Amino acid sequence: MKAVRRVLMLLTLAGIAAWVARLRGRGGVPPSGGGWRELRGPDYR
C-alpha cells in the first residue's frame, strides 16, 4: 500500500512538473492548421 501511495505521489508530482513546464513557455502560438513541407522547385518556395 505504501509503495502504491509513493508511485501515485511521484506520478502526481511528475504531472505537476510537466504542467508547469508547459505553461512556462509563453508567446508561442501553436499551429492550428497546415504543416511543414520541404522546399522544392527551381525557386525553393
Add this chain to the structure above:
Amino acid sequence: VTSVLVVGVGAVGGRCARQLIESEGVEHILLCDRDGERAASVAQAMGPAAEVVEWSPAQALPRDLAAVTCALPGGLDRAVAERALEAGVPCASSADDPTSVSALLDLDDAAREAGLALAAGCALAPGLADVLVRHAAGGLDDVIEVHVARVGGAGAACAASLAASVSGDAREWRDRAWVHERAGSGHRLVWFPPPVGSFDCARANTGQLALLVDAFPDLERASARVAARRWQRAAWRATRSRGEGGYGAVWVEVRGRRGDAREVTVLGVVDRMAVAAGTVLAVATVTLAGLAGGAGRVTTTGAHGLGALVEPVPFLAELARRGVRVAVFDGSAAA
C-alpha cells in the same frame, strides 16, 4: 592543385573537411588542429587528398590556398582571418559567439580593400538561418521583423557556447536600436519542424543578431533564442544520438510587407547538427573560393554573414543536394 586549409577538425570542422573533399574543384585539403592525433585520424579517413599541417596564426598561411575554413571555438578565428586577408584568400568561420562575430565584422574595411569576402557565423544559426532569412526576404517588399531560434548544438565547443549564451547580457534589436536584456529571459514556445516539435526558448547572447542587422539594416525588430532550460538541454543531449553531434533544429520567422499585405514566412531545418553545420561551412567556403562545387556567386566583398554574401536559392539547392533540406510552414496559427 586547388587546396583549402581547414583550421580545427572537431565535430564541425571534421564534417566540413569531409564535405570539402567531396566538392568539385577541391583537390587537396590541409588539416590543422591543436590535437595532432585528431587531425591525423581525420586525414586518414579522408584518404590521400588530405594532409595534416602544423600551422598557427602566428605564421603566414601556407602557399597557394584557394580558401581558409575555420571551425575553432570563439575568439580564436580573428587571427586566422587576418592571416587569410594578408594572403589574399577568402575565409569562412563557424564561430557564433558575439565577440567572435564582432571581431570578424570589424575586418570589413580590410576585406573590402582586399576585394575579398570574409564570412562570419557559417554554421546553422547563425549561418543557414541567415540564408533562410535572405530567401524569405526575396518574396517580400520590406522585411520588418526576423526571429530566429535553435535547439541543440554541434560538438563540445558549440555546447559550451550554447551554455554561455543563456547567461549574462543579451542584446535585442528593437525599434532599430539595440536594447539590453537578460540572457535566458523572454521565454517563448517555438514550434520546430517534426520530429522536434515545441521547445521553450529564451533570449540568447549570440552573434546572430549582429549578422542579421548587418545584412538587413532596415530591420525594425530581431531576436535570437535558444532552447532555454538546462534540464531541457541535458534531456535533449541524453535522448538523441551523439555520434554526429545529435539532432537539433533551427527555426526562422520573417515578417514583412508585400504590397499592402503583411506576410509571415516560417522556415525550419531539422538535422544532425554537426553534419549540417559542417556542410554549411563547406559550401560557404567553396562558394567564397569561387570553385566549381560552390553555390552561385558571392554577392559582395567585405566581412559579413551568409545572409549578405550568398545567393540563397543556389546555396539552398547545393545544401539539399548534400542532404540538408529546408522546410516551410504552410498554414495558420491559432488566434
